[in-house]
Amino acid sequence: xSRIELKHIDKFYSSNHVLHDINxxxxxxxxxxxxxxxxxxxxxxxxxxxxxxxxxxxxxxxxGVEMINADDAYYAEPSKRxxxxxxxxxxxxxHMTVHDNIAFGLKIQKMPKAEIEERVNNSLKMxxxxxxxxxxxxxxxxxxxxxxxxxxxxxxxxxLLLLDEPLSNLDxxxxxxxxxxxxxxxxxxxxxxIYVTHDQVEALTMSTKIALFKEGYLNQVATPMELYNNPxxxxxxxxxxxxxxxxxxxxxxxxxGDLVVNSELGQHIFSAKDLTDEEYPTSGKFDCVxxxxxxxxxxxxxxxxxxxxxxxxxxxxxxxxxxxxxxxGEGDFLAKxxxxxxxxxxxxxxxxxxxxxxxxxxxxTTRLIKRAI
Amino acid sequence: MSKKGLPKKPMTPKRFKNLFLSxxxxxxxxxxxxSLIVLFCLIAVPLLTMIKSTFVVAQSExxxxxxxxxxxxxxxxxxxLFASTMSKAILWGPLKNSLICGFLTMIVSVPLGSVxxxxxxxxxxxxxxxLSLLVTVPYMIPSWTKAMAWxxxxxxxxxxxNGFLAGLGIPVPDWLAYGxxxxxxxxxxHYYAFSYIMVSGALRSINSELEEMGEIxxxxxxxxxxxxxxxxxxxxxxxxxxxxxxxxxxxYGVPANLGNRIGYFTLATKMKxxxxxxxxxxxxxxxxVLVAMAAAIVFSNQKIVGVRKSYATVGGKGGRSTLMSLxxxxxxxxxxxxxxxxxxxxxxxxxxxxxxFQVTTGAGYGLSNLTLYNWIGTVDKxxxxxxxxxxxxxxxxxxxxxxTIKLTLLTPILTAVSGQxxxxxxxxxxxxxxxxxxxxxxxxxxxxxxxxxxxMYFSMFSRSHGIIPSLYGTFTLVVLTSVVKHFPFASKSxxxxxxxxxxxxxxxxxxxxxxxxxxxGSIIVPLAKNGFISGFMLVFIxxxxxxxxxxxxxxxKMQTMSFLAFQYSQDGYNxxxxxxxxxxxxxxxxxxxxxxxxxxxxxxxx
Numbered sequence: 001x002s003r004i005e006l007k008h009i010d011k012f013y014s015s016n017h018v019l020h021d022i023n024x025x026x027x028x029x030x031x032x033x034x035x036x037x038x039x040x041x042x043x044x045x046x047x048x049x050x051x052x053x054x055x056x057x058x059x060x061x062x063x064g065v066e067m068i069n070a071d072d073a074y075y076a077e078p079s080k081r082x083x084x085x086x087x088x089x090x091x092x093x094x095h096m097t098v099h100d101n102i103a104f105g106l107k108i109q110k111m112p113k114a115e116i117e118e119r120v121n122n123s124l125k126m127x128x129x130x131x132x133x134x135x136x137x138x139x140x141x142x143x144x145x146x147x148x149x150x151x152x153x154x155x156x157x158x159x160l161l162l163l164d165e166p167l168s169n170l171d172x173x174x175x176x177x178x179x180x181x182x183x184x185x186x187x188x189x190x191x192x193x194i195y196v197t198h199d200q201v202e203a204l205t206m207s208t209k210i211a212l213f214k215e216g217y218l219n220q221v222a223t224p225m226e227l228y229n230n231p232x233x234x235x236x237x238x239x240x241x242x243x244x245x246x247x248x249x250x251x252x253x254x255x256x257g258d259l260v261v262n263s264e265l266g267q268h269i270f271s272a273k274d275l276t277d278e279e280y281p282t283s284g285k286f287d288c289v290x291x292x293x294x295x296x297x298x299x300x301x302x303x304x305x306x307x308x309x310x311x312x313x314x315x316x317x318x319x320x321x322x323x324x325x326x327x328x329g330e331g332d333f334l335a336k337x338x339x340x341x342x343x344x345x346x347x348x349x350x351x352x353x354x355x356x357x358x359x360x361x362x363x364x365t366t367r368l369i370k371r372a373i
Numbered sequence: 374m375s376k377k378g379l380p381k382k383p384m385t386p387k388r389f390k391n392l393f394l395s396x397x398x399x400x401x402x403x404x405x406x407x408s409l410i411v412l413f414c415l416i417a418v419p420l421l422t423m424i425k426s427t428f429v430v431a432q433s434e435x436x437x438x439x440x441x442x443x444x445x446x447x448x449x450x451x452x453x454l455f456a457s458t459m460s461k462a463i464l465w466g467p468l469k470n471s472l473i474c475g476f477l478t479m480i481v482s483v484p485l486g487s488v489x490x491x492x493x494x495x496x497x498x499x500x501x502x503x504l505s506l507l508v509t510v511p512y513m514i515p516s517w518t519k520a521m522a523w524x525x526x527x528x529x530x531x532x533x534x535n536g537f538l539a540g541l542g543i544p545v546p547d548w549l550a551y552g553x554x555x556x557x558x559x560x561x562x563h564y565y566a567f568s569y570i571m572v573s574g575a576l577r578s579i580n581s582e583l584e585e586m587g588e589i590x591x592x593x594x595x596x597x598x599x600x601x602x603x604x605x606x607x608x609x610x611x612x613x614x615x616x617x618x619x620x621x622x623x624x625y626g627v628p629a630n631l632g633n634r635i636g637y638f639t640l641a642t643k644m645k646x647x648x649x650x651x652x653x654x655x656x657x658x659x660x661x662v663l664v665a666m667a668a669a670i671v672f673s674n675q676k677i678v679g680v681r682k683s684y685a686t687v688g689g690k691g692g693r694s695t696l697m698s699l700x701x702x703x704x705x706x707x708x709x710x711x712x713x714x715x716x717x718x719x720x721x722x723x724x725x726x727x728x729x730f731q732v733t734t735g736a737g738y739g740l741s742n743l744t745l746y747n748w749i750g751t752v753d754k755x756x757x758x759x760x761x762x763x764x765x766x767x768x769x770x771x772x773x774x775x776x777t778i779k780l781t782l783l784t785p786i787l788t789a790v791s792g793q794x795x796x797x798x799x800x801x802x803x804x805x806x807x808x809x810x811x812x813x814x815x816x817x818x819x820x821x822x823x824x825x826x827x828x829m830y831f832s833m834f835s836r837s838h839g840i841i842p843s844l845y846g847t848f849t850l851v852v853l854t855s856v857v858k859h860f861p862f863a864s865k866s867x868x869x870x871x872x873x874x875x876x877x878x879x880x881x882x883x884x885x886x887x888x889x890x891x892x893x894g895s896i897i898v899p900l901a902k903n904g905f906i907s908g909f910m911l912v913f914i915x916x917x918x919x920x921x922x923x924x925x926x927x928x929x930k931m932q933t934m935s936f937l938a939f940q941y942s943q944d945g946y947n948x949x950x951x952x953x954x955x956x957x958x959x960x961x962x963x964x965x966x967x968x969x970x971x972x973x974x975x976x977x978x979x
Contacts, residue, residue, distance in 0.1 A: 050884065051884075052880050052883070052884075070382070071382055071385075071388065072385065072387045072388045072391055073382075073388045073391040073392045073395065074387075074391045075391075075395070078880075078883055078884045079883065079884060079885065079886030079887075083884075084884055084885075085880075085881070085884050087877045087880070087881060089875060089877055091875065091877035091878050091880065091881040093878055093881070093882075093896060093900075094878075094900065095899045095900055104882070104885055104887075104895070105884075105885030105886060105887075108885055108886045108887050108891065109886060152881075156885070
């Protein structure tokens with residue numbers, strides 16, 4: 001129930017410039033993930049939104065109300081912003097029981113006792129931890145602590161819920177469970193959620209929108225699938241997806257408005273309507289990079305139309321999927337197929353790549369020049 | 374995407390208002406400000422005042438400095454100290470004595486402590502339980518009590534009454550009973566505990582796999598010790614060495630008890646006579662010399678050890694530790710150690726205790742020489758030259774006892790509270806100017822020996838300063854001095870304590886809308902409680918046995934037990950003095966038991 005707008009946010013730690021001109025609009029009810037490797041500024045952005053950090057430049061509004069105006073040195077107190085935060089470490093107060101941890105903020109708001117009890121019970125029920133109500137945090141497992149931390153954050157019915165890598169301390173199985181839990185929570189509460197993570201799977205599976213950070217800059221804001229299909233630059237392409245995207249050096253040229261690309265894979269012609277507004281030379285040959293996801297490759301053992309001759313360099317069947325390394329001329333790339341398929345090493349095969357799904361990047365600017373459709 | 378520097382914004386009225394409000398309405402800023410002012414007044418101002426007073430003509434020296442008025446600038450005191458006919462007697466002689474005593478104490482105590490630590494931690498010497506108890510006895514006993522025990526054994530007719538040996542008919546020469554040898558041995562018996570604690574800590578942190586690797590490579594035991602173990606504990610040994618020298622030079626109680634009666638003075642004891650008999654400013658100048666020496670030693674320690682200290686913790690995984698077999702040597706070694714410890718620690722204490730029951734010291738334990746007079750006698754039954762009743766009938770004793778209790782309760786409470794407070798500021802202000810400034814100010818008392826520090830306070834507060842009245846001869850001054858002297862220690866433990874409370878716990882409360890004071894009350898204080906208690910206990914024990922720190926400001930009305938024992942001993946009432954010492958020991962023992970119940974790490978109370 002709130003719309004957050006960040007305008008031209010700059011954050012310095014002494015002379016260290018950690019956030020560069022961040023502009024981001026988060027719509028009411030969004031589940032936005034701030035994604036990026038560690039040290040890219042995503043947690044700092046979250047802390048700026050929460051009010052725990054004061055940026056030196058920029059304006060932030062929540063539902064049109066100014067919360068930050070750096071020019072006037074105006075910073076609304078964190079508790080006046082109608083939000084709550086789940087810390088990476090959970091930050092549960094070790095000297096309070098689960099009940100008291102959740103009730104603390106409500107008591108501070110001087111809520112009537114009966115309402116406090118009701119809210120504590122509701123949030124305990126929502127996170128399914130009613131039976132731990134009298135335990136101390138140290139008497140709980142990591143997953144249970146995490147639920148308490150979330151219960152504490154939602155008990156005050158915040159308009160905006162901030163989560164700082166909440167799943168990073170959990171084991172793989174619990175993570176999948178909690179992802180489902182968080183998705184449901186988002187649906188049930190209808191709250192706007194901002195979620196920080198370095199885990200692309202978390203970002204892709206849960207968010208309605210992903211904001212990709214790179215060294216203190218906001219690199220790309222898009223829906224998860226758009227981000228996956230059309231990463232804005234080579235770094236983003238490399239960061240998203242597992243196994244990682246295949247990148248192959250190529251030469252490009254604009255012929256009659258269309259993009260003609262030559263590589264080890266042969267010649268591709270991409271129609272003008274799929275090209276982006278990014279910068280590229282309109283005449284003459286230029287270096288580019290061709291990018292395609294491992295799952296977009298079909299491997300045929302017999303020659304087929306459009307099949308590129310290749311040889312099997314290595315093959316890794318892993319039960320539900322098989323990852324194969326193919327060699328074409330000097331280059332090599334990965335293919336991912338569902339199911340259990342066995343190839344002989346050095347076997348000759350034919351790879352079919354869906355041309356529509358291919359991205360092309362300008363090697364000089366590293367930016368995307370041809371979108372996948 | 375251009376790189377911009379830190380933005381400079383035009384100062385609008387609105388911006389100014391918001392900036393001003395955010396600084397002023399944040400209680401943390403106010404607390405930092407108040408603390409810095411208080412620290413400045415308690416630490417920087419006294420130091421500067423004392424330095425200043427050595428350059429200013431005082432009333433008592435008016436006649437000696439022709440044409441000077443009170444308050445004029447003068448180099449008289451420094452010239453008196455460094456470049457007068459007296460210099461040799463008042464500065465260079467005592468300085469030489471201090472250095473010799475400090476150096477010899479180091480020579481004896483560091484190897485002793487290190488070898489003991491190695492034997493107890495890394496070898497299979499039998500009877501470790503009993504031995505380790507005996508080894509830890511010395512740091513429960515204040516060093517001046519050891520001097521008393523020494524006297525009860527070695528005293529001869531030079532100072533009035535025979536000690537144990539002289540009573541047996543064994544002639545004890547003065548050079549053994551009093552002076553440098555006695556001082557060095559007594560201080561060594563005290564300060565070896567430093568080396569023991571530091572080296573045993575280092576030894577514990579060394580993974581024995583490092584030594585076993587040496588063994589696999591074919592090194593024998595001596596080679597392993599020489600090439601692997603020793604280099605790894607070297608930083609700790611160096612630290613212990615430096616600390617021992619620095620501490621021995623600053624010690625007052627031992628050289629005063631064992632040196633004063635034959636006119637053997639160290640810098641510390643000589644300084645005290647100047648403070649008492651004037652010119653006081655010369656005493657202050659000597660105190661500055663002491664501070665400078667201690668500072669030089671501490672900094673050189675950080676220079677030498679600081680860089681290398683890192684690898685003391687490299688092996689710090691602890692882990693498995695196999696003991697080195699001493700083979701055939703183990704039983705003889707144990708017996709030797711046991712006898713040594715009994716002779717050095719237990720025997721003197723026993724003789725000290727027995728002396729309290731003797732009519733004439735050194736005259737044996739025959740029934741005719743035994744009495745309870747020293748404990749419960751009345752004046753009319755006085756058998757010797759004593760003018761005092763037994764200590765349990767002497768109001769002076771009860772007043773001293775009460776003062777001791779007051780001091781040992783009040784000081785640690787105040788110290789621990791301020792320690793947590795300062796710790797909060799230093800931990801939350803890490804890397805910020807106010808955090809660093811706090812840490813530096815708080816470190817200053819650490820550079821000063823107890824006697825030099827209390828001299829500084831004495832000089833500062835024996836006059837009134839504006840609204841602060843003269844605190845001369847008040848209990849407040851004693852408490853204040855003790856509290857500030859323990860600041861470095863208390864704030865270090867406070868900082869460590871506060872660092873365990875993650876900032877996020879506070880931020881979580883801030884997000885919940887808790888004000889600064891609410892956060893303090895419901896998050897910080899409850900979580901800091903345990904650290905507070907252990908900080909309290911450590912100061913508690915250290916104060917209970919303190920003499921050096923408070924001796925300079927003692928007046929008959931507010932003397933403590935330690936001081937009373939010292940006073941009786943100086944006046945020749947040996948049995949009375951011993952009786953009070955025994956009471957002090959009992960008191961300390963009780964403190965240790967209480968502190969142990971609260972789980973304080975007693976090794977840190979040195």
